[in-house]
Amino acid sequence: MDEKKCTGCSDCQNAKDPRYQELAQVIDEFRDMEGALIMVLHRAQEIFGYLPEDVQKIVAVELDLPLAEVYGVTTFYSYFSLKPRGKYRIAVCLGTACYVRGAAELVSAIEKQLNIKVNDTTSDGRFTLEVSRCIGACGLAPVMTVNDDVYGRLSPDKVPEILAKYQ
Ligand code: FES
Secondary structure, X not given: OOOOOOOOOOOOOOOOOXXXXXXXXXXXXXXXXXXXXXXXXXXXXXXXXXXOHHHHHHHHHXXXXXXXXXXXXXXXXXXXXXXXXXXXXXXXXXXXXXXXXOHHHHHHHHHHHHOOOOOOEOOOOOEEEEEEOOOOOHHHOOOEEEOOEEEOOOXXXXXXXXXXXXX
């Protein structure tokens, strides 16, 4: 057996965690494909919700890549999160249409209400605040999403009512 290959063996502390087993399957699926690193990281983030350090190390070992290359990708693309995300992910669109209609004020209002900054998560793990590019709903600007829910024509005074739905 290839010693570098993660097979979810019983010695491993993660052996019983189905997420690591799924990760091993994903790596096997993409191992020999071009662009495997991005695809594996993408799926790993879906599995774990973010990219923990040990997951990045496993990916590096399994794909036979320097860890620095993996870190280079995960820190370059804002899509990848290196910190746990909250149950509800708020994303305020900062595309042009939303920006000119007050998206920055919206971000400030949410930061103030949740007492966090962009890319942070509330201490109770409920909300993560992010910003996004145009999501194609410019007619409703300014727009934000909470997981799959879309809210448009927003103003800072509407924030408390919307967030209350997720409390
Ligand atoms: S700019 Fe915000 S949805 Fe297009």
